[in-house]
Amino acid sequence: MxxxxxxxxxxxxxxxxxxxxxxxxxxxxxxxxxxxxxxxxxxxxxxxxxPILSNESSFTDLVMADISKQEASNKKPEVQKQAVKAKKPFYQQVAFHYLLAAAATLLLTFSGVFQSLATYASAVEAPQNMKEKKPSVTEGVIDKTFAWMDSLEKKEANKK
Structure with a gap:
């Protein structure tokens, strides 16, 4: 820089x-x-x-008036008229998109797609083999630690 x-x-x-x-x-x-x-x-x-401003508020008003005049002169009347006349096609309007989304939602609801998705999601959520649950590594370490502590307590009890 x-x-x-x-x-x-x-x-x-x-x-x-x-x-x-x-x-x-x-x-x-x-x-x-x-x-x-x-x-x-x-x-x-x-x-x-x-330069020193004698009246700051009138200066601000003059600047804002000039800005408004410049903005008004920069706009072309032909372009403004064309913008008013040009209308979007129906498929580009917001209401059309809302109606399309509502129709798709109703179609999917009544055809059973959402029910199928819910069934599939619950099947994925629940593990298939609940019986073959393996303990986590943390549980294994805790179990071994308690077993070791129990054996130490037994040795202490036998010495007395």
Whole structure:
């Protein structure tokens, strides 16, 4: 990442850079904290030479009005009319998709597919050979430990 020097940020604050460079500096500020710090230092040094707003609320209102005007002028009337006239086909509308999903659900329910799935799921859940249950390794270790402790207790009891 290319960083800019304090002098370059000072020129930016004084508005002594071309438009392309200004855009590059502004996009760089979004990603670089180090350069943001240099920019803030340059602004604080030249704070006295920056223009002062006499009425901040009217300035904000003017900016918002200009933005609204630009947005309105950027919209093409022909495109707006075409957007109103262009209607989606029935198969691309949300209601069609909901009806299709509901019909598929009813079909699967009444045909017994969900019942078959439930039977299959319960068969997979329950092990086939419940009688041949093997103890886990942990249970085996615990059983051996208790057996060893019982044998130690018996030896102690025989000594007394």
């Amino acid at each position: 290319k960083h800019f020097s304090y002098d370059e940020w000072l020129n930016y604050v004084k508005d002594e850079t071309n438009e392309k460079t200004r855009e590059e500096f502004e996009s760089h500020l979004y990603t670089c904290d180090q350069c943001l710090e240099l920019y803030l230092q340059a602004v604080s040094v030249h704070e006295s030479s920056l």
